[in-house]
Amino acid sequence: MGGERVEVRIGGQSIAAEKGANLMQALVTADVLLRSDCGGRGRCGKCLVRAEGPGPDRVSPPENRERELLSEESLHAGWRLACCTRVFGPIAIEISDGSLLVPEVVQKGSPTVVAGFS
Secondary structure, three states, X not given: OOOOEEEEEEOOEXXXXXXXXXXXXXXXXXXXXXXXXXXXOOOOOOOEEEEEOOOOOOEOOOOHHHHHHOOHHHXXXXXXXXXXXXXXXXXXXXXXXXXXXXXXHHHHOOOOOOOOOO
């Protein structure tokens, strides 16, 4: 840790993530909790976010797991799986309506993100 930081904007909120960090892990660290029924393994498609102005200098290219779950049209529109996306530059993201955990779910237990799968 302690590397270069990049800004991730979510609506009116801004968080700092380490350059190259997994987006899901950066969000969890900042207490922005997304659905991740598969534990961040890129299998469920529940951690859907849209990166505004994506590019190779800002986020990693889509992985095969994302291409299996998301249509080419969705990927072209910037929709990604947070658990499969690494952040390399400042971005703004939109979280899909069904992806943000509601307080009732979080009170039952925080999601577990399995390290080493992104």
